[in-house]
Amino acid sequence: MSTLNTLVITDASSPFDSKAKADVILRSVDLVDFHALRYLLTLASPFFDSLFNDASPDIIKNEKPVITMQEGCRVLGPLLQLCYPSSPPLFEDIGVLMEVISTASKFCIDSEGFLGSLRHAVLISPVMQANPERLFAIGIRHRWGDVCKTAAARSVALEVESALHRRTFGDELSHITAAELYILINYHQEIADVALRIAQEIESGSGPANANVVAPYPNNIWFSSKDIPLPISFFKDHTNGCQSLQITRKIWVYDLHPDDHVFTIDVPAWWYEYTLDIGFRFRDKPCREMILDPELFQKAVNKAIHENSRCTKCRDDASIIIRRLHDWTYVFARVVEDNVKEVKLNTDFS
Numbered sequence: 490m491s492t493l494n495t496l497v498i499t500d501a502s503s504p505f506d507s508k509a510k511a512d513v514i515l516r517s518v519d520l521v522d523f524h525a526l527r528y529l530l531t532l533a534s535p536f537f538d539s540l541f542n543d544a545s546p547d548i549i550k551n552e553k554p555v556i557t558m559q560e561g562c563r564v565l566g567p568l569l570q571l572c573y574p575s576s577p578p579l580f581e582d583i584g585v586l587m588e589v590i591s592t593a594s595k596f597c598i599d600s601e602g603f604l605g606s607l608r609h610a611v612l613i614s615p616v617m618q619a620n621p622e623r624l625f626a627i628g629i630r631h632r633w634g635d636v637c638k639t640a641a642a643r644s645v646a647l648e649v650e651s652a653l654h655r656r657t658f659g660d661e662l663s664h665i666t667a668a669e670l671y672i673l674i675n676y677h678q679e680i681a682d683v684a685l686r687i688a689q690e691i692e693s694g695s696g697p698a699n700a701n702v703v704a705p706y707p708n709n710i711w712f713s714s715k716d717i718p719l720p721i722s723f724f725k726d727h728t729n730g731c732q733s734l735q736i737t738r739k740i741w742v743y744d745l746h747p748d749d750h751v752f753t754i755d756v757p758a759w760w761y762e763y764t765l766d767i768g769f770r771f772r773d774k775p776c777r778e779m780i781l782d783p784e785l786f787q788k789a790v791n792k793a794i795h796e797n798s799r800c801t802k803c804r805d806d807a808s809i810i811i812r813r814l815h816d817w818t819y820v821f822a823r824v825v826e827d828n829v830k831e832v833k834l835n836t837d838f839s
């Protein structure tokens with residue numbers, strides 16, 4: 490019967506354990522003693538100065554005054570750790586992180602060292618892996634550019650990893666505006682559109698090979714003529730009626746040498762349609778695996794080889810064409826990934 494009323498006081502773990510260098514003990518409301526150095530805490534916030542000056546502790550333990558706090562150990566522990574020049578705590582529970590942030594605000598702990606450690610802890614903690622959207626909102630509220638960027642990128646990756654992932658938020662959403670939330674939505678959309686945008690921008694028109702088509706000048710020239718794995722010799726010696734020769738597209742390319750000029754080249758339609766297919770599928774799943782998807786690759790091979798099986802040239806060159814098409818997917822993946830990295834969050838802070 491008596492055990493319910495027995496107070497069990499325990500010591501915190503390192504760096505606040507009973508062996509730590511300390512001149513004060515902060516006791517959490519759930520009776521965990523944190524052995525701390527006043528000097529380090531006062532450096533983090535004048536709140537601790539007032540706390541140590543105003544307190545008149547009745548309890549002395551191991552010759553140190555014991556100050557009773559209103560916070561539980563799960564908040565007090567990481568909060569004190571962030572004030573110390575030690576490795577930051579890892580947050581697994583976003584509720585705890587939010588309590589630490591609000592307690593730090595209540596205690597007016599805003600030293601550069603503390604805030605730097607807090608941001609670092611957020612970036613490396615498991616909560617970033619599991620709750621990126623919530624951390625995005627928290628990052629927006631506190632104007633933490635690095636947290637917002639990492640959270641937005643993780644949010645995209647999480648949706649790629651799991652089709653069941655849904656963006657979820659808590660109370661932190663009420664502290665940001667709709668325009669600020671839209672920054673995250675727009676970031677997702679811009680990344681998802683990268684591959685399709687490139688695929689659409691490289692095309693200058695369709696028509697028979699060498700037709701004199703005047704196409705609008707593109708904003709971006711994404712590929713060198715050497716990136717397109719279909720040399721001029723590709724168009725020679727096909728059997729009459731071969732689709733590779735008859736149905737073509739014009740693609741914008743550049744040549745760095747000799748004079749960095751921009752021009753169009755002809756490619757068989759199946760090659761362009763393959764690139765376009767990747768672009769559409771990338772919108773649903775914006776990742777490298779989608780660009781290298783074997784199913785899309787096989788579909789392109791079928792169009793290039795099997796649907797032209799009556800053409801002697803296409804039949805004889807089948808293995809070369811397949812290899813070139815395979816090489817192209819890696820070129821395209823590289824360009825798309827480079828551009829995904831360039832997608833910016835439109836925040837007004839960095």
Ligand SMILES: [Zn+2]
Pocket residue numbers: 727728731732733734797800801802803804
């Ligand atoms: Zn052919």
